[in-house]
Amino acid sequence: MTLPFLIIAALTLAASVAAMTLRNLVHCALSLVVAFAGLAAAFLQLDAQFVGFAQILVYVGAVAILIVFAVLLTRGGQAPEPTLFSAGWKWGALVAVLVFGTLAWATKNSFIIDRKPAATAEATVKQIGDALMTKYVLPLEVIGLLLTAALIGAVIIAMKEEKK
Amino acid sequence: MAWIVKYLWLIPALPILAAGLSALAPQRSRKFAASLAIGSMIGAFLLSLCAFAHAVNHGGHDGAKEVFNFAWLQFAAGNAGILKLGWVLDPLTAVMLVMVTFVGTLIFIYSVGYMAHDENFTRFFTFLSLFAGAMLGVVIANSLLLLFISWELVGLTSYLLIGFWYHKPSAAAAAKKAFITTRVGDVFFFLGMMWLYHETGTLLFYTNDPIHPGCLEGASLAAMVAKTTSLGMAVSTGIGLLIFAGAVGKSGQVPLHVWLPDAMEGPTPVSALIHAATMVAAGVFLVARVYPLVELGGWVNKAGEVIAFTSTTQQVVTWIGAITAVFAASIAVAQNDIKRILAYSTVSQLGYMMMGLGTGGVAVGMFHLITHAFFKALLFMGAGSVIHGCHDEQDIRNMGGIKKYMPVTFATYAVGMLALSGFPLVFSGFWSKDAILHSAHGWSVSHIPFYLGVAGAFLTAFYMTRQVALVFFGSRRTGFQPDSNSKEPAQAAHGEVRQAGSPSYEPHESPLVMTAPLMILAACAIGLSVIGTPAWPWFQSFLGQHHGEGGFTSEVISLMVTSSLIVFAGIGVGWWLYGRKPIQKADEPDVLGKLPLGMHTWFAKKYGVDELYELTVIRFNAWSAKACAFLDQWLWGGVVTLVSYFTLACSWFSRAFDEFVINLGFDQSCDGVSRGGNLLSRLQDGRVQIYLRILGLGLVALVLFLIWGGTK
Amino acid sequence: MTPLAGYLILSAMLFCIGLAGALTRRNAIIVLIGIELMLNAANLNFIAFWRFSEHPEALTGIMFVIFSIGVAAAEAAVGLALIIAIYRHYKTANVDEVNSLKG
Numbered sequence: 001m002t003l004p005f006l007i008i009a010a011l012t013l014a015a016s017v018a019a020m021t022l023r024n025l026v027h028c029a030l031s032l033v034v035a036f037a038g039l040a041a042a043f044l045q046l047d048a049q050f051v052g053f054a055q056i057l058v059y060v061g062a063v064a065i066l067i068v069f070a071v072l073l074t075r076g077g078q079a080p081e082p083t084l085f086s087a088g089w090k091w092g093a094l095v096a097v098l099v100f101g102t103l104a105w106a107t108k109n110s111f112i113i114d115r116k117p118a119a120t121a122e123a124t125v126k127q128i129g130d131a132l133m134t135k136y137v138l139p140l141e142v143i144g145l146l147l148t149a150a151l152i153g154a155v156i157i158a159m160k161e162e163k164k
Numbered sequence: 165m166a167w168i169v170k171y172l173w174l175i176p177a178l179p180i181l182a183a184g185l186s187a188l189a190p191q192r193s194r195k196f197a198a199s200l201a202i203g204s205m206i207g208a209f210l211l212s213l214c215a216f217a218h219a220v221n222h223g224g225h226d227g228a229k230e231v232f233n234f235a236w237l238q239f240a241a242g243n244a245g246i247l248k249l250g251w252v253l254d255p256l257t258a259v260m261l262v263m264v265t266f267v268g269t270l271i272f273i274y275s276v277g278y279m280a281h282d283e284n285f286t287r288f289f290t291f292l293s294l295f296a297g298a299m300l301g302v303v304i305a306n307s308l309l310l311l312f313i314s315w316e317l318v319g320l321t322s323y324l325l326i327g328f329w330y331h332k333p334s335a336a337a338a339a340k341k342a343f344i345t346t347r348v349g350d351v352f353f354f355l356g357m358m359w360l361y362h363e364t365g366t367l368l369f370y371t372n373d374p375i376h377p378g379c380l381e382g383a384s385l386a387a388m389v390a391k392t393t394s395l396g397m398a399v400s401t402g403i404g405l406l407i408f409a410g411a412v413g414k415s416g417q418v419p420l421h422v423w424l425p426d427a428m429e430g431p432t433p434v435s436a437l438i439h440a441a442t443m444v445a446a447g448v449f450l451v452a453r454v455y456p457l458v459e460l461g462g463w464v465n466k467a468g469e470v471i472a473f474t475s476t477t478q479q480v481v482t483w484i485g486a487i488t489a490v491f492a493a494s495i496a497v498a499q500n501d502i503k504r505i506l507a508y509s510t511v512s513q514l515g516y517m518m519m520g521l522g523t524g525g526v527a528v529g530m531f532h533l534i535t536h537a538f539f540k541a542l543l544f545m546g547a548g549s550v551i552h553g554c555h556d557e558q559d560i561r562n563m564g565g566i567k568k569y570m571p572v573t574f575a576t577y578a579v580g581m582l583a584l585s586g587f588p589l590v591f592s593g594f595w596s597k598d599a600i601l602h603s604a605h606g607w608s609v610s611h612i613p614f615y616l617g618v619a620g621a622f623l624t625a626f627y628m629t630r631q632v633a634l635v636f637f638g639s640r641r642t643g644f645q646p647d648s649n650s651k652e653p654a655q656a657a658h659g660e661v662r663q664a665g666s667p668s669y670e671p672h673e674s675p676l677v678m679t680a681p682l683m684i685l686a687a688c689a690i691g692l693s694v695i696g697t698p699a700w701p702w703f704q705s706f707l708g709q710h711h712g713e714g715g716f717t718s719e720v721i722s723l724m725v726t727s728s729l730i731v732f733a734g735i736g737v738g739w740w741l742y743g744r745k746p747i748q749k750a751d752e753p754d755v756l757g758k759l760p761l762g763m764h765t766w767f768a769k770k771y772g773v774d775e776l777y778e779l780t781v782i783r784f785n786a787w788s789a790k791a792c793a794f795l796d797q798w799l800w801g802g803v804v805t806l807v808s809y810f811t812l813a814c815s816w817f818s819r820a821f822d823e824f825v826i827n828l829g830f831d832q833s834c835d836g837v838s839r840g841g842n843l844l845s846r847l848q849d850g851r852v853q854i855y856l857r858i859l860g861l862g863l864v865a866l867v868l869f870l871i872w873g874g875t876k
Numbered sequence: 877m878t879p880l881a882g883y884l885i886l887s888a889m890l891f892c893i894g895l896a897g898a899l900t901r902r903n904a905i906i907v908l909i910g911i912e913l914m915l916n917a918a919n920l921n922f923i924a925f926w927r928f929s930e931h932p933e934a935l936t937g938i939m940f941v942i943f944s945i946g947v948a949a950a951e952a953a954v955g956l957a958l959i960i961a962i963y964r965h966y967k968t969a970n971v972d973e974v975n976s977l978k979g
Contacts, residue, residue, distance in 0.1 A: 001879075001882055002877070002878050005878040005882060009882075009886050012886070012890065013886075013889060013890070013893070016890055016893045016894065016913055017893055019897070019909055020894070020896065020897030020901065020906070020909070020910060021897075025903065025906070028905075028906060028909060029909070032909055035890075035913065035916075036916065039919070039920060042883070042886070042923075043920070043923055045878075046883070046923050046924060046926075047927060048923045048926070048927070048937075048941070050942075051923060051938055051941050051942065051945075054942065054945055055916075055919075055945065058945050058946075058949050059912070059916070059945070059948075059949075062949060063912060063948070063949055066952060066953060066956055067905060067908070067912075067952070067956065070905055070956040070959060071905055073960055074905065074959060074960060074963040074969045083902065084901065084902065085900050085902060086853055086900060086901065086970075086971060086972050087972055088853075088854070088857075089899070089900035089901075091857055091899075092896065092898075093896055093899070093900055095857045095860040095864075095895070095899055096892045096893075096895045096899060096900075097892070097896075098860070098861070098864050099860050099863060099864055099891070100888055100889065100891075100892035102863075102867045103867070103888040103891065103892070104885060104888055107881060107884045107885060109871070112880065112928075113881045114879075115880055115929075116928075117877055117880075117928045118927075118928075118929075118930070118932050121926070121927055121932035121933075122932070123932070123935060123938050127935060128935060128939075128942070131935050131939060132939070132942075136939050139939075139943055143943055143946045143947065146946070146947065147946060147949075147950050149950075150950030150951070150954050151950075151953070154953040154954045154956070154957035155957070157954070157957040157958055157961050158956075158957035158958075158960045160964075161964075848977055849975045849977050850974055850975045850976060850977030851972065851974075852907070852971055852974075853898070853899055853900075853907070853971055856898055856899050856907075857899050860895060860899065
């Protein structure tokens with residue numbers, strides 16, 4: 001447990017808690033940005049530089065902005081909600097606690113915890129590029145298709161219906 | 165095989181084809197129907213002449229029968245399972261063919277004139293042609309089955325023609341009576357046919373094949389005469405009697421004679437063709453055809469030879485014939501309708517023919533059949549001419565002095581009357597009747613038929629003289645209404661209401677189309693005597709009379725003298741009573757009314773045979789019909805009703821089951837599904853968070869499962 | 877270097893915070909944010925495992941995460957489009973009120 005890790009972890013956790021509990025939706029979105037940034041730092045710590053920067057590019061730069069847009073599009077002039085939580089929220093909290101308990105306990109009892117890392121892990125952009133183009137070319141193409149479909153689908157779903 | 169034998173079937177086929185074509189033609193195409201019918205009969209006549217020439221050239225009776233047989237139905241495997249039909253050309257066939265087609269052609273021509281005013285002219289010729297075809301079929305048949313089929317067809321057309329004016333209830337009743345009475349005979353005929361088939365395995369008469377003989381050839385006959393039935397009579401006798409029963413019905417012998425006088429309801433050409441010359445002769449022809457069977461089993465003398473004409477069947481035939489001859493002749497004496505007299509005369513002469521067959525063989529009976537056909541047809545057509553000329557008057561008490569109005573008719577009628585009476589030497593009737601009396605005189609069983617025949621000859625001459633005197637001689641009488649027990653009103657040949665007794669009309673001679681056939685037939689009545697005299701017995705030898713000596717023996721001459729005397733006596737008595745002092749008024753009582761014991765009334769009422777049948781057979785029939793109707797309505801009808809109720813109950817039960825069990829069960833299960841669905845639908849209300857919660861729980865459970873149990 | 881357990885516990889906690897938010901908040905967008913958090917936690921798990929694996933040169937974890945990020949982005953886009961469409965119809969982004977499937 002090195003110190004940088006702990007700081008990053010604390011920041012990320014606090015931001016995520018805030019994201020889940022703040023009343024104002026835009027504040028939630030912005031907290032989410034902080035959480036994403038913290039995760040990017042964690043990726044960098046784990047020598048996955050490309051992924052870390054990709055995280056910032058995509059999540060912070062696109063997804064969070066998108067969420068902000070959605071918030072703005074679906075609120076406009078509306079008063080903040082009287083209650084934060086939905087019906088039966090205690091059950092949800094219980095489920096979440098159970099899940100955490102299960103995961104933590106599984107982690108603790110697993111045999112993989114004591115694994116030592118490799119000395120260096122290289123994941124250069126060139127290597128990633130090479131792998132994408134040779135071994136993972138099919139998923140690459142498929143994800144291209146997927147993104148196209150998602151783009152078209154999102155546009156169509158969110159498009160204002162024309163009243164003739 | 166000669167072509168005529170192979171194509172013998174054309175002879176009946178031509179008239180049947182004509183009948184078929186006229187049946188399709190509309191009623192107004194009269195010329196077409198008449199010319200078709202007459203043309204087909206002329207064609208058949210020409211073919212019959214070819215057949216006759218062929219039969220004459222081929223040795224007559226002693227030659228093998230020329231047959232043409234073919235397989236008709238195969239109902240079982242092997243040779244025994246084939247039903248064969250065929251036709252035969254032998255002397256018997258040949259003479260009958262010529263007679264039927266010749267007389268038929270003349271009567272067809274006569275009908276053109278007689279039926280000219282009838283609106284159903286075409287239908288008449290259709291039926292006439294059909295009859296001619298069927299009769300010719302009877303003549304050429306080589307199989308008893310084919311003969312029976314044609315026999316039935318002849319009976320059908322007789323029914324259709326007797327009831328030709330079917331609006332008249334008396335005509336319809338007469339047709340029904342004719343058909344049913346002949347049917348009684350036909351039942352026995354059919355039984356005989358089945359028995360014959362059972363005994364011999366074939367219904368073909370002749371096959372010229374010793375391995376599979378026909379039923380009238382050697383081996384079959386021997387088998388039948390050898391076997392005896394449980395009643396003690398030979399099988400051949402039994403079959404012969406059954407087949408003769410069919411002839412009794414068709415030829416009007418006692419006791420099935422009752423239909424023939426009533427059949428006079430039909431038009432006169434019908435009476436001439438069917439009930440004088442041809443159809444009633446079919447019974448005689450049938451006996452002649454199966455004669456080899458009939459003559460089996462006669463008495464055997466000390467030398468072991470069979471005496472001729474003594475088999476049981478021959479005896480029965482002779483007795484019935486003789487009784488019929490006298491019975492009918494006595495009734496004819498007291499009748500007042502011109503056609504009825506001739507009808508009873510026909511019955512009587514048929515009795516003579518049967519007597520001739522029984523005592524003298526095929527040739528004797530057939531000779532009288534042939535000559536009788538000609539002069540009886542002549543007499544009927546002459547009577548028709550008289551009726552036509554007197555504007556539908558039929559009661560002879562209303563006629564009189566017709567001689568000066570209708571000379572040609574009178575002359576030809578006189579020829580026919582003399583031929584029928586048997587006036588000596590010139591007329592064919594004398595020679596044929598004499599042949600019968602000769603063979604009856606020589607009959608070894610008994611002489612009574614001979615005396616009956618002589619009595620019948622006397623009566624024949626007597627009543628014919630009476631008829632001619634009352635119709636043609638004397639002065640004109642009119643105005644007598646027929647009394648209530650005479651059966652038939654006048655035939656509406658002209659379609660008009662008869663003006664009874666109005667003196668304003670005068671009888672007129674009939675047109676040439678009607679008198680020409682009369683003249684031709686008169687010539688034949690005289691001419692036919694040539695072929696059968698003892699001086700040149702061509703006919704007898706042609707038909708195979710082996711018995712009897714030829715030539716003018718003393719016996720023959722004494723018989724000729726005797727019968728001549730009888731005829732003269734009959735004519736003389738008739739003239740004395742009716743011709744000398746002809747009755748002046750129509751309603752004078754008959755001279756014979758003075759006979760003792762009410763004999764005249766017995767004769768006039770036909771011995772009450774009809775009434776007897778009415779009381780017994782017909783009443784029984786009506787009762788059994790009622791019983792059957794009752795049975796049908798209550799028993800079978802009841803069964804059907806029960807079945808229908810049962811079906812109704814089943815259907816009701818099925819419906820109840822369907823409604824209360826199936827539907828209910830189905831409805832309940834549907835309710836269950838619906839309620840279950842309702843319950844389950846609460847799980848899916850669109851609230852995503854609940855789904856997620858459950859997912860989370862599921863994840864926990866899965867992980868725990870994997871850790872604790874799961875995949876090791 | 878921090879041991880693997882630390883990263884795993886961190887990712888578990890992040891996951892469960894995201895899950896808790898997704899299961900309890902009323903607004904649909906918060907639910908989506910929670911789901912993004914969960915995805916990110918999973919990504920962290922992958923990278924951690926990749927780093928601590930025996931053959932990091934196979935780049936398996938990296939690849940997985942790259943594709944996961946791509947998919948998550950697509951999914952976020954579509955999900956938000958859906959929320960916008962639903963908001964237009966129901967005039968609310970409240971998950972409790974989108975329940976017309978209830979029979």
